[in-house]
Amino acid sequence: MHIKTWHAVLFLALMSCALVIVELPQTTWLTSAALSLSFGAAAVALMGAAALLGGRWKSVESLFGGLDRVYLTHKWLGIWALVFASFHFVFKANLEAWQTASIISLPPYYTRLARQLSFIALMLIVMLALNRKIPYSVWRWWHKLSGPLFLIVILHWLSFKSPIALDSPAGIWLATLSALGVAAAGYKLLLYPFLANHAEYRIVEANSGANALHLELAPVKRALSFEPGQFGFIRMKEDGLREPHPFTIASHSEPDGHVHFVIRALGDYTHKLVKEASAGMYADIYAPYGRFRRLPASEREVWIGGGVGISPFIAWLTDQSAKNLEKVTLFYFFTPGREFPSAEVLDDLARQYGAEFIPVSTGPSSPEFIRRFGEIAQNAGPAAVDISFCGPKGLLKRIQALMRENKIPDANLRYEYFEFR
Incomplete structure (x- = not known):
């Protein structure tokens, strides 16, 4: 409580x-x-x-x-x-x-x-x-x-x-x-x-596309400890990029201490970061924060990521200690031409770990999404479906309405607020 x-x-x-x-x-x-x-x-x-x-x-x-x-x-x-x-x-x-x-x-x-x-x-x-x-x-x-x-x-x-x-x-x-x-x-x-708990990192890979950026950073001296789904504040050590911003960590704790972020260009700062970030730059990461954790004891799991809200689910999916991923259905809501990572990459990742992946490019009113969501609730039983959500407020409200239509208890929904401001 x-x-x-x-x-x-x-x-x-x-x-x-x-x-x-x-x-x-x-x-x-x-x-x-x-x-x-x-x-x-x-x-x-x-x-x-x-x-x-x-x-x-x-x-x-x-x-x-x-x-x-x-x-x-x-x-x-x-x-x-x-x-x-x-x-x-x-x-x-x-x-x-x-x-x-x-x-x-x-x-x-x-x-x-x-x-x-x-x-x-x-x-x-x-x-x-x-x-x-x-x-x-x-x-x-x-x-x-x-x-x-x-x-x-x-x-x-x-x-x-x-x-x-x-x-x-x-x-x-x-x-x-x-x-x-x-x-x-x-x-x-x-x-x-x-x-505050923080460590210095160096960018080893910066792949950008579709107004988004995938950063891989390596620790300079020590690595931070975190759980999949948590987030950190990145403070780049470059002129014009020194403002600390919160981003979800899109990876599990790796043996080499590397950490991954998927960042969408949504504002002035993130547009500049997506455009200018490159390998060799240094940053301080203040982490971990957040309590958005997977509940592996659930009988049936539905993960719903909207846009860059897919980040915590990438971390959950690739977590080496994760079990029972065959009980998971991952819905990925995206705007065609702006998805990052691509739906194909996420589909391959889901197949590799045994989870079901369903890309949704036409919004929460998509017949395919509504049909599959209803099938999961009917087959498993509404009370047995655990839903984890990360995405925009508008999408969250539609998911809550769909839960009520399928008699899934409100208590079965866990979500992280998408915006701080």
């Missing part, structure tokens, strides 16, 4: 509001001022938790079941923090019946300035995080400001007069989350490049 996004948002919000409310006179609990103060505390708590999740700490990843889930929760914590902060900004969080004092005393001008800047800082963080039109190179550097901007939010909490004392349960709660958030943001900003 892992923490889900709604678990985190709901728990942090309710806990923050409850701890604040009990500090107030009961006669004021239902006032807009009480709600404003509670929602302001919730916004601080959610921001602290979002900063904590952004640190890429392994312990946090384990709690959420994968870094893809961590980043999804990180995004929604920021969104809900802005919702609560907006209410707090509009309504006055003070009443004459309250005994108030500031934790840190600032001149009135700077207290008001911290209040205004904290809301602007939060709004800026969330808007930048959600704006997909910003080039990644620009977005990444702006997003690095999230930690320093969070300090302004903390300053606002400490400097404005409220009935929340630092040594009260609410004060300890906010101080703890703020401290963890600042520590994680500081680690990610300053220490992560040095302390």
Whole structure:
């Protein structure tokens, strides 16, 4: 059982509001001022938790079941923090019946300035995080400001007069989350490049085609240990390509330590990487991340890869320790002329390891796909079919609808979120 996004948002919000409310006179609990103060505390708590999740700490990843889930929760914590902060900004969080004092005393001008800047800082963080039109190179550097901007939010909490004392349960709660958030943001900003698990690799082969790239890299000194289906962040040591990007590892752990990636040209950076990557270049790989693992105990397995989402299934398929691949049907969704690797290469690979391979070039409405999917569910029994998916959101929704049509339980679907932004 892992923490889900709604678990985190709901728990942090309710806990923050409850701890604040009990500090107030009961006669004021239902006032807009009480709600404003509670929602302001919730916004601080959610921001602290979002900063904590952004640190890429392994312990946090384990709690959420994968870094893809961590980043999804990180995004929604920021969104809900802005919702609560907006209410707090509009309504006055003070009443004459309250005994108030500031934790840190600032001149009135700077207290008001911290209040205004904290809301602007939060709004800026969330808007930048959600704006997909910003080039990644620009977005990444702006997003690095999230930690320093969070300090302004903390300053606002400490400097404005409220009935929340630092040594009260609410004060300890906010101080703890703020401290963890600042520590994680500081680690990610300053220490992560040095302390996170990583190794230097050299490209030994770079084959490109159909706006995609297959990279094979060899370790320079030591090799990273990973499981098939996990992913890593590649940071090329070349001018113009130094931005770290996440890519699924398309191989199992090999004796020589080599690692493979299949990369699709989807944005400015990946287009440049596909065009310029060549043998002899060096890169740092930060890995492993992700919890997208095969469940070999399943009676019947269906693997569905969309576009570059085929990468983890290549790793699963070629895993030397893999068993019972004859129970596997691999569906590969691709756009004709853009598939990489080609359907022919994957078909040969599947035959070699005993799995069934079905290429689908006409989308999820393909009669062949719908027919074969239904046959698998009917022959094995809906409850016995385990589905693993990696691909775009639109394709995922269609797969979920097809599962319902064939009475396959929702719990039988495992998937990795395809996009981080």
